[in-house]
Amino acid sequence: MFKRVLARLTYDRSIGFGLEHIGLTTVRFPRLMAFLVLAFSILCFTQIPKVNVDGDLLRVYAHSGHYYDAYEHLSETFGTFENDLYILVNSPRLADPEIIEQVRNLAFELELNDFAVGTMSPFTLRKPSPGGGSEPAVPEGLQTADEVAFALMDLQQNDPMMRNLITPDLDGVVLIMFPNQELVAERGAKAMIQNLRDTIAPFQSDDISIEITGPPVWTTEMLNAAVDDQVKFTVYGFALGSIIALLALRSIAGALIVAATPFLAVMWAMGMILLFFGSFSFLTIIVTTLVLVISFAESMFFTFNWLAYWRDGMEPNKAVDATIKLVGPATALTMLISMVSFASLSLTPGQGVREFSMAGAMGSFLLFACTMTFQPLLLKFAVRVGFKAPPKSSVVLTAPLPLSWFLASRFGRPIAIAGIVVTGLLLIPYFLIQPRFSFEDFVATNSTALTAAENIDQGVGGVAPLYVRVPLIENNPDVGEVDFQRIKVVHDILEKELGENKVISAASMTNYTESGFTRAEVLDAVGPFMRQRFVTDDGSQALVTGFMPTIIDSTVLKDLVHRVENELTAAGIDGAEVGGFRVLTTFATDDIVRGLQLDLTVSVLVNLGLIGFAFQSFRVAAASAIPNLFPILGTEAWLWWSGSGLQLTTVIALTIAFGIAVDDTVHFLSHYLHGRREEGRTHEDAVKHTLLRIGGAIVATTIILCAGTAIIMFSELPQVALFGSLFVITLALAILGDLFILPALLMAGGKFFHPLGKIRVRTADHDATPDDPTGDTLTGDDGMEGGVAAAKGV
Numbered sequence: 001m002f003k004r005v006l007a008r009l010t011y012d013r014s015i016g017f018g019l020e021h022i023g024l025t026t027v028r029f030p031r032l033m034a035f036l037v038l039a040f041s042i043l044c045f046t047q048i049p050k051v052n053v054d055g056d057l058l059r060v061y062a063h064s065g066h067y068y069d070a071y072e073h074l075s076e077t078f079g080t081f082e083n084d085l086y087i088l089v090n091s092p093r094l095a096d097p098e099i100i101e102q103v104r105n106l107a108f109e110l111e112l113n114d115f116a117v118g119t120m121s122p123f124t125l126r127k128p129s130p131g132g133g134s135e136p137a138v139p140e141g142l143q144t145a146d147e148v149a150f151a152l153m154d155l156q157q158n159d160p161m162m163r164n165l166i167t168p169d170l171d172g173v174v175l176i177m178f179p180n181q182e183l184v185a186e187r188g189a190k191a192m193i194q195n196l197r198d199t200i201a202p203f204q205s206d207d208i209s210i211e212i213t214g215p216p217v218w219t220t221e222m223l224n225a226a227v228d229d230q231v232k233f234t235v236y237g238f239a240l241g242s243i244i245a246l247l248a249l250r251s252i253a254g255a256l257i258v259a260a261t262p263f264l265a266v267m268w269a270m271g272m273i274l275l276f277f278g279s280f281s282f283l284t285i286i287v288t289t290l291v292l293v294i295s296f297a298e299s300m301f302f303t304f305n306w307l308a309y310w311r312d313g314m315e316p317n318k319a320v321d322a323t324i325k326l327v328g329p330a331t332a333l334t335m336l337i338s339m340v341s342f343a344s345l346s347l348t349p350g351q352g353v354r355e356f357s358m359a360g361a362m363g364s365f366l367l368f369a370c371t372m373t374f375q376p377l378l379l380k381f382a383v384r385v386g387f388k389a390p391p392k393s394s395v396v397l398t399a400p401l402p403l404s405w406f407l408a409s410r411f412g413r414p415i416a417i418a419g420i421v422v423t424g425l426l427l428i429p430y431f432l433i434q435p436r437f438s439f440e441d442f443v444a445t446n447s448t449a450l451t452a453a454e455n456i457d458q459g460v461g462g463v464a465p466l467y468v469r470v471p472l473i474e475n476n477p478d479v480g481e482v483d484f485q486r487i488k489v490v491h492d493i494l495e496k497e498l499g500e501n502k503v504i505s506a507a508s509m510t511n512y513t514e515s516g517f518t519r520a521e522v523l524d525a526v527g528p529f530m531r532q533r534f535v536t537d538d539g540s541q542a543l544v545t546g547f548m549p550t551i552i553d554s555t556v557l558k559d560l561v562h563r564v565e566n567e568l569t570a571a572g573i574d575g576a577e578v579g580g581f582r583v584l585t586t587f588a589t590d591d592i593v594r595g596l597q598l599d600l601t602v603s604v605l606v607n608l609g610l611i612g613f614a615f616q617s618f619r620v621a622a623a624s625a626i627p628n629l630f631p632i633l634g635t636e637a638w639l640w641w642s643g644s645g646l647q648l649t650t651v652i653a654l655t656i657a658f659g660i661a662v663d664d665t666v667h668f669l670s671h672y673l674h675g676r677r678e679e680g681r682t683h684e685d686a687v688k689h690t691l692l693r694i695g696g697a698i699v700a701t702t703i704i705l706c707a708g709t710a711i712i713m714f715s716e717l718p719q720v721a722l723f724g725s726l727f728v729i730t731l732a733l734a735i736l737g738d739l740f741i742l743p744a745l746l747m748a749g750g751k752f753f754h755p756l757g758k759i760r761v762r763t764a765d766h767d768a769t770p771d772d773p774t775g776d777t778l779t780g781d782d783g784m785e786g787g788v789a790a791a792k793g794v
Contacts, residue, residue: 015614015670017336020328023372027321030377037373041264044271051270053226054279060352060648064588070579074467078533078543083184085196085214087175088452091207094171095149097142099207103173104138106203106210110177113199115184115192118529121175122155122162137162178529179216189216190223211452215581218443218453225716226285233289233711238263240707241296248300248700249307251390257382258303262295265370269363276362283356283652286712286723287363293709294338294663295367297701301667302327302375304697307389316383320376328372330670333614334663335368337607341655344603348595350588356652401695404739405688412747419626419741426633429640435593436554436645443718453550464552464582468494468544468564471575477539478520479506490544490576493567497560498546505544506534554586561587589648596651603655604629607662615669619752623745624665627737632658635730649719653726661734664698668738672746687746695739702735 014020026033061068087110093099107123110116125137137159138151152170155162165174177196184192193216200210241262246255269291273284305327309319342360345353407415470490474480479487488507495503509522523531535542548557561578568576608628612621632654639650671694675686709731712724 014329016329016332017614019332020324020372022369023324023328023376026373026376027324030380033373034377037377041267044268047271047274048267050274052279053223053285054281059281060283060350061584061588062351064350065591067579067584067587070577071581071584073577074469074579077469077536077541083179083181083216085177085179085212085216087177087200088172088211088213089175090172090209092171093207094173095145095152097144097148100142100148102203102208106200107175109199110175113177113195115179115195116177117180118178119176120530122152122166122173125159125162189220193217193220213452218447221447222282222443222717226282229715229717229720234266234292236711237289237292240711241293241704244700244704244707245300249390253382253387254303254390257378258296258299260378261299261370261375262292264374265295265367266292268366268370272362272366273359277355277359281352281355283352284359286720287356287359289709289712290360291363291367293705295370296704297663298331298367298371299375300701300704301331301697302371304694306379308693310389317380320379324376326674330667331368331371334666335364337610337662337666338364340607340610341603341658344599344606345596345652345655347599347602348592350592353592398696400699400739401692404695404743405691407740408687408743408747412744415740415744416748419630419744423626423630423633426637429637430633433636433640433646435590436647464548464550466546466548466578466580466583469577469579470542470544470573472540472542475539477535477537478523479535479539479542483542484519486573487542487544489571490568490573493564493571494544494546497564498548503544503546506542548582557582557586593646593648593651596655597646600651600655600658604632604658611666615673620669623669623742624662626745627742628658628662628665630737630741631661631730631733634733635726638729647719647722649723650726653723654730657727657730661730664701664734664738665742667694668698668742684747687743691743698735698738702731705731
């Protein structure tokens with residue numbers, strides 16, 4: 001008897017772990033739930049005016065490991081060149097005294113700019129003078145072009161800091177502005193850049209061209225592109241989803257019903273992300289688009305089933321209740337799967353990834369809650385105001401279904417075998433693919449600032465700094481002889497890797513010391529602001545800075561850093577530390593991507609286990625494995641074949657796409673088991689009925705998901721555009737898995753899938769099975785007690 005009760009409890013347990021009771025509570029207490037929905041909506045809407053996007057890329061990489069700690073230590077000790085603004089001034093007549101004086105005036109205007117705490121240029125630089133003290137590196141009042149050319153050439157060839165700021169042909173010069181970070185934090189980088197553009201505008205002419213570049217400009221362009229993307233994604237995604245819903249249902253009112261829930265779900269997600277995190281980041285901004293498209297899919301499933309019950313003759317209000325009972329558990333399970341997919345990302349270090357993980361999990365629950373509360377209330381309200389069921393769905397949505405059933409019923413076994421073999425072969429590129437990082441992928445397409453940086457690279461050799469922090473021994477702020485030799489060893493190692501005259505340090509000013517000046521005089525001449533970028537005030541640490549090209553392959557950079565670290569160790573420079581923003585992003589991305597790849601594997605295994613546990617059957621897990629692994633592995637194979645490699649957003653896209661792709665599979669299996677358990681259908685009839693019943697909804701939701709995320713493919717940010725491309729590819733492969741591979745697997749499985757889901761037979765008197773006429777035993781799964789259920793022609 002105890003076994004019978006336990007089996008009944010197992011059978012009766014919801015695959016959604018009872019979370020669908022949120023929907024049942026809604027229809028039981030509609031006024032109370034309407035009040036709660038309204039109150040929560042008001043709370044979220046009050047946060048929307050605060051919407052902003054944090055453009056700090058460090059937020060993405062914060063606390064990601066060794067190289068982040070090294071970069072943070074460098075910034076705190078020396079400050080860095082990462083926040084500096086570079087102004088590239090080009091003129092074919094740069095040596096003309098009139099032109100050089102205009103550039104000098106520009107340099108002085110920059111020095112007086114409200115956002116500047118200092119500048120560096122040939123005009124602000126001072127060099128030691130023979131009589132003691134210092135004098136301007138480019139004297140005022142030069143009369144001829146030869147005098148100007150001589151002064152610039154002398155600096156370009158002999159001064160270590162000017163070698164990277166004056167072009168060899170003397171037709172370009174780089175001015176550097178050091179921003180006031182407190183003022184930038186108060187007024188924003190966008191205001192600073194606009195102020196700077198206003199400052200340089202009067203100096204632009206036919207003879208002088210001026211371009212601005214540097215990390216603040218790149219970040220601002222990325223921020224502007226991200227905000228524009230968000231507006232476009234929300235507006236166009238909502239419009240496309242509504243249009244597709246209209247075409248699917250052939251009813252304007254029906255399309256509005258489908259679209260209302262996604263709109264509210266997005267508002268809830270935006271409000272909660274702003275409430276918890278204060279702003280969006282480059283990653284969390286993606287969550288709202290995901291919530292929009294997933295919510296459209298769930299809304300479509302809910303509406304399709306509601307209309308199907310209604311068309312079958314059920315009273316529309318009762319149809320809402322029946323839909324909650326049928327769709328609610330599957331929707332809850334898919335929500336849990338999406339939450340697991342997002343939560344798995346938190347296993348990887350990095351503040352940005354963790355925030356994305358939390359925001360995605362939060363958004364998944366909110367869209368489920370919106371579907372289980374607002375949507376039933378909306379449908380019952382629509383019935384009350386006279387909404388009529390639209391005609392059957394568009395034939396476009398059901399067109400693939402007869403072909404799918406024909407192939408599954410006639411060629412199920414070869415299709416199933418082919419699906420298993422192909423999926424197995426796709427594991428090969430899964431293990432071969434390697435992480436890849438490209439800085440330009442984070443910068444907006446057609447970035448004028450990136451173009452300017454590349455021009456600087458070509459002219460003076462690079463603006464991307466690589467740092468080596470060198471612990472000193474003598475603790476002399478003026479650098480004693482022992483520490484000087486120590487710095488020189490590091491300087492030579494870095495110069496050997498980056499090229500001659502591409503490194504600056506306290507050991508690079510030998511042209512002045514060889515002329516009779518002391519190190520103290522040379523360091524005093526550069527001023528206190530620049531001095532601290534060579535050696536700390538207490539003389540305990542020195543900084544050696546090398547300049548790389550803005551665009552450098554991640555593999556090349558990693559090899560370079562490893563060589564430098566090995567040479568420092570071989571030279572006995574203990575405690576030296578290599579760092580820099582480019583070093584941080586390259587190595588941290590590599591670590592994060594490898595971690596996310598592992599998270600993806602964990603997410604797949606856990607979610608397949610969750611499906612099997614929810615359905616109480618490893619057969620269900622087996623049935624769902626191939627159609628859901630196929631699109632993920634197929635997309636990774638495409639990344640490997642195309643040479644794109646694994647990047648930060650690609651692994652996130654694959655992880656989240658897997659969670660979403662499972663959605664259709666869970667709904668398919670849930671309907672299939674409902675047909676076997678509740679309707680007494682045969683195995684074959686249940687597969688066919690499920691395919692024809694919800695196949696159109698699967699097609700419609702996939703079109704909505706693809707259309708919504710396809711908008712992301714047109715983002716100005718290459719990383720975001722790639723995210724959209726991969727999402728569409730994965731979902732396109734997923735629909736092949738759900739409409740063709742999954743039915744074929746079920747049909748080819750024969751006896752393996754026949755007892756799927758602990759099916760029992762109901763008789764007029766009691767529950768019974770062929771092997772247990774008394775009804776004391778239920779059919780088992782996976783070789784447990786009982787036989788195959790027999791009912792309604794089975």
